[in-house]
Every structure is written in C-alpha cells, then in structure tokens.
Amino acid sequence: MGGETEHLGVERVGATLVLTLNRPEAKNALSLPMLVGLYDGWLAADADDDIRSVVLTGAGGVFCAGMDLKALAGKGMGDQYRDRLKADPDLHWKAMLRHHRPRKPVIAAVEGHCVAGGTEILQGTDIRVAGESATFGLYEVRRGLFPIGGSTVRLARQIPRTHALEMLLTGRPYPAAEAARIGLIGHVVPDGAALAKALEIAEAVNANGPLAVEAVKASVYDTAAMTEADGLAHELERGWPVFDTADAKEGARAFAEKRPPVFRRA
Secondary structure, three states, rough: OOOOOEEEEEEEEEEEEEEEEOOOHOOOOOHHHHHHHHHHHHHHHHOOOOOOOOEEEEEOOOOOOOOOOOHOOOOOOOOHHHHHHOOOOHHHHHHHHOOOOOOOEEEEEEEOEEOOHHHHHHHHEEEEEEEOOOOOEHHHOOOOOOOOOHHHHHHHOOOHHHHHHHHHHHHOOOOOHHHHHHHOEEEEEEOHHHHHHHHHEEEEEEEEOOOHHHHHHHHHHHHOOHHHHHHHHHHHHHHHHOOOHHHHHHHHHHOOOOHHHHOOOO
C-alpha cells in the first residue's frame, strides 16, 4: 500500500487511512524510511477520493520521540531513500507537515512519548487524541537546539502565547491532562484507547460530505493569517461553490427523506 516502509505501517480502516510510525525499539524516532513513508502516505490519501480522513499514530505504545540524526543519514537503509531525499531536499519537512498540508483531515492518536519532533508533527495535525499517560514537550532548548520543525511559528497560534512560550523556553514535559488544559490536544482517554477514539472521530468526519469537509478545513487554514474582513470574503469564495454541488442537494434531500445521505464527491 502506498507509503508503507520498514518504519511506517499503512492500513485502510473503512474510509480512513491509518499511518503508524513503526520503530518502537527507538521510541518511533524519525528515520529516513519513516519520513519517506509519511510523505508518500499524505500524498496517497489526497490522491484517493475514497479516503475521507487520515489517522496518524505510533506502534508499541509510543507516538514519536523526535529526530534520530543517525537514522536520518539513511545508513543501511537502501539507496532508494537517500535518492528520494536527494531528489527532494524538502521531503522531510513535507513528511512532518511543515511544508505540506493534506486536504483530508488528519487525526493524531497519541500514546506514550510525543516529544521534540513528535510534538512538532502533532502541530500539523487537525484533531488530537491522547492516552492519559502520554507526554508532550519541546525539549530542544535543553540540548542547546532550536525546534525548527515549525513550533516557534505554529504553537503560539494554536495555544495561548504564555503557554507556548513556557513550553518552548523551559523544555519541560507536559502530561496529557495539562496538554489538554492548555489546548494542545482535544481528548484524553484511557491508555491504549487513543487509536479507537481517533477512529471514532474519523468515522464521524467520514459520514459528512467530503467536498464540504475539505473546503471547511481549507478555509480555516487559509484565513488564519487574514484580517477578519479578508477572511470573511475568502470564506464566501470557498463556501458558496459547495452549495452548488450534487452532494449539497443530496444532503438536503436525505434530511427531508429522513435517511442517511449518500455523498459522491460531485
């Protein structure tokens, strides 16, 4: 299946594509095969109209412990991965959702460590679920490093600035309950239940009109840096065409007929 590598699992669950960071012996630290698989997974999801959403999770009760600089060098991983990075030097940023935004909704299912590069990837996802023992944090400053995966730009746009700066400048760990309190994640569930909850949310998304869902997501992100007036104008440009689709008419018809709608992306 598109995107699958030795460090990334890919599975279809109904209309959801599940991407699993699969290097549990290294706490799913990012490797070149993992990044190549991730990027290909994002592209595969967007290219397949039967896929309505994506769930990103980690194997072995861990989400991602960040970068593995040795593994990112690709040693012993096969020339195909090094060749991919050479052909597209931006590939790792696209894989980490820094320079790529999938048009399908992305739901994170977090267990265990989600720190450094893991918390940076998390900021590129749309909806976030975590087990109660999950841990978040941007540890880079503790090692004299810079969280260059987008956190100094995105985090203060996603949570209150005081919390963003505390996370960035202290480098301390955040338990799931605190991460939820400051708005970094949306749901805290019992350990081991994050994937099930993420798939439940995905099913709720998948039941809706796909053209409407994708237009709504695009509008939210496209207008984030606009003035209110410009954003409202852009919303009309995005929104009005949705009303002219066959899916919109089917939604109204199904409501009147008291039956589930059958959307066809038309």
